[in-house]
Amino acid sequence: MSVRRVMGSETEFGVLAVGEPHANATVLSTRVVTSYALRVARELSRESSGRNGSDGQTSVGTGWDYGSEAPLSDARGYTMSREQAHPSQLTDQAPVLTAEEIAAEAITESAMYTEDMDWRKVIMNTVIPNGARVYVDHSHPEYSSPEVTTPLDALTWDAAGDVVAARAVAELARGAEKTGTPAVNLYKNNTDNKSVSYGAHENYMLDRAVPFDRITSALLPFFATRQIMCGAGRVGLGVDGSEPGFQLSQRADFFERTVGLETTIHRPIVNTRDEPHADDTKYRRLHVIIGDANLSHTATVLKFGTTSLVLNLIEHDRVPALDLADPVAALQTVSHDPSVTATVPLRDGRELSAVDIQREYYRAALELERELAPDGLDQDTRQVLDLWDEVLTDLADDPSRLADRLDWAAKYALLNAYRQRDGMAWNDPRLIAIDLQYADIRPEKGLYHRLASAGRIRTLVDSETIERAADQPPEDTRAWFRGTAVRRYPSAMVSVGWDSVNVEFPGIRRGARIGMPEPLDLNRETTREWFDAPDVEQWVHRVAEQRPGTVTGTGLN
Amino acid sequence: MAQERIFGQGSRREEETDLPDNGTPAPSQGAGQAQRDTQGTDDLLAEIDGVLETNAEAFVKGFVQKGGQ
Incomplete structure (x- = not known):
């Protein structure tokens, strides 16, 4: 066994029209997707000119096949009726812009940078040459990464989505210069601090034969605590962020249930959407909605890597006995404690810290992986286990050491430096602005990118590799x-x-x-x-x- | 001390062998180190100041999203 498994990520970006806070979000998202589809079409037409075997024609955007979408199919063995479902759950239908939305902003001409092309198509979905899907999901542009098999590749093609987003933003900025329409910025975060959240999902393939109950009970304590490594950090507590303070996770305050099918309302820690997108007699696709959007490489590799190792524990029925008294409360207790010392109650009466709980999963995973690979661990598994151990050790000793590796710790260190220098309280808008700007995907403006390029945050994959992954698919999957x-x-x-x-x-x-x-x-x-x-x-x-x-x-x- | 050592090198796992201070507890930081850290932090904030949104309040207020998944 190994950390290797088919996996992938989905990022819904926050979308903002510069100087026009009331712009229609669906229209802005459509502009982002269309501009990227146009860019791809331009690149492909350049590539194909003079090559034999290509179809020699140019078209913009690739439609989506909704045939295998089943968002109301529940892994617990039943299907929700369409009448019962919230409209936002019906993700198996192609979205269309309403006449009002199109009228609201003249998106076909003035707002679209069409260069010298005569394409006036509105694109709400496309599949790009790296195998990813780029589309309008509700009112956000989304990048769904291609399927990969290792945590390091999950990081590479997730970060490639940020390159795609940055390119789309750059296209629209050039268009803005020409036409005077507002530029659009994208943010890889999960909340506007005004009661709204949008997701960064993970997907993992696993054996269909594993009973879903076992998956749920193993994942609840794991998901409630992995945010000490994978949280992106947030200024403000509560869904609207109105209570002053700092917390580890962007998403924690938006979760209300332990298990469920919904993703947009009553969000559950374990999501039961049963859409394998593969042979459904053999495979299950675990759809994880609890995670934060990460920029830090260490946090991303740990998010995918540790989750994959815990799925190995589940498949081998070797999950440590951990049963939280109240998983949703624990999720929030852990998130609200940047000292990373808080304990949460278990049903057996124990009180454990998030580090203790993660240690238990780590030890069980290390034991199982060593047992299953008597000749030595493969490189990817070794990397994840080493990072997991290293980060837990530092979290137990002094969490501020992680400022050069984890998103929340980097953000917290930066915010504290500002608080110290300028004497700001936690509800100072400048701190909230720093929180938001950390996630700006533009390399020159995004604070994560500034910290990383200054060498203050460690990276695990170089930027050339990530840039290339925006155009090239992973080689080892469909x-x-x-x-x-x-x-x-x-x-x-x-x-x-x-x-x-x-x-x-x-x-x-x-x-x-x-x-x-x-x-x-x-x-x-x-x-x-x-x-x-x-x-x-x-x-x-x-x-x-x-x-x-x-x-x-x-x-x- | 920890508050001043912002974005310094974190420690590694105990088994790690590629660091000079392997196996021994990290030496407590001297005044020179602290001064360098403070200088580093000042430089960092000066750099970040240069790219921050100019009107933080309007930026935060205008950052309104619709719900997603």
């Missing part, structure tokens, strides 16, 4: 196939999903659907040569020869 298909045959793509690629052939009503039920199949090694086909139709035939049964369409049945 994301490689998805991203390469989008790059190679952009105008043939009818719609693309996590587990499907739908293409059209030249002519009338001719096309094919390629299913991708195995997340680890269709990787670079397996499929690289298939893309040597001279055109999209022959490429699909080649896929059908190699994977009979997963391809249907014209001339194939």
Whole structure:
């Protein structure tokens, strides 16, 4: 066993029109997605000119295949009715802008930087060549990363999403100069400190045979306490942040339940959405909504790495016996204590600190991983276990040591330095502004990026690798196939999903659907040569020869 | 002391071997170190001052989001 597992991240960005606080958020998000889709189309048309085998045409944006979306399917074995569901839960329908939204801001012409292109399309969803989905989710632009297999790659392609966001912001800033429409900024955080929260989700593939009850009971104490490592830090307590102070997590105060299907209301610590986006007889996709959006590399690798190791404990039924008396209360107690010393009650009468609880998971994971790999741990597993140990040790000794590794500790140190120099109280707007600006995704303005580029926060992946990952898919999952298909045959793509690629052939009503039920199949090694086909139709035939049964369409049945 | 040592090098795990102070408790910081740390913090704040949003109150007030997942 190993920390390796199919995983991925989703980031909903905070979106702000410079100087226009009342701008329509859905329209702003649409401008972000459209500008990035235009940028990709421009790049692809440059790449394809003069290359044989590409379709030689240019189109903007790739539609989404909603076929495998099942947001109301509950992992506990039932399905919520559409009537019962909150409208925001119906994520299996393509969003459209209302006439009022379009009228509210003339987005097709003046607000859109179209350069010399004649494309006036409004794009609310696209799939980009690194295999990620970029789209409008409710009223935020979202980047859903391609599937990866290691925590370090999860970090790389999560941070690549921040590059995508920064590029979109730069596109819109250039457009603003030309047209006078407001520029748009994006923030990788989770709250506006005015009672609103938006998510940064993680996804992990696991064995379908594991009973969901075991997953829940193991994850509650883990999720209530991992924020001491993965919290992004927040000025203000309570959903509206009105109580002065600092807390470890952006999200903790927005959670009300232990388990549930919802993600936008009555948020639960363990989310039961059952949408495997893969063979649903073999796999489960654990959809984690409790996490903060991280910028720090150490926090990101620990978030994905420790969670994956705890899932190993669950799959092997080796979870330490920890049962919190009140998980939601514990989540908030831990978040509200930047000294990282508070204890929370367990049902067996013990009172443990968050570090104690994380130590128990660490020890159990170390023991299991060593047992399962008698010849030595692989590098990725070793890295996560070492970082976990190191960070817990420092948290127990002196949490301020983590200012060069964890988001919350870096933010807290910076805020305290300002408080000391300028004598500010916790409700001083300048401190709240620093909190927000920490998450600004622009390298020149974002305070995380300033700290990292000054060498005050350690990084684990260099910026060139992250930049490259914004354009290149991971090589060891089906994301490689998805991203390469989008790059190679952009105008043939009818719609693309996590587990499907739908293409059209030249002519009338001719096309094919390629299913991708195995997340680890269709990787670079397996499929690289298939893309040597001279055109999209022959490429699909080649896929059908190699994977009979997963391809249907014209001339194939 | 800890408050002044902002963004200093944190300690590592006990098993870590690539640090000179491996295995021994970190030496308590001398006055020279503290002074360097304070200077470093001043430099940092001066740099951050240069990029902070100019009207913090309006920025914070205008940062209004709609709910998400």
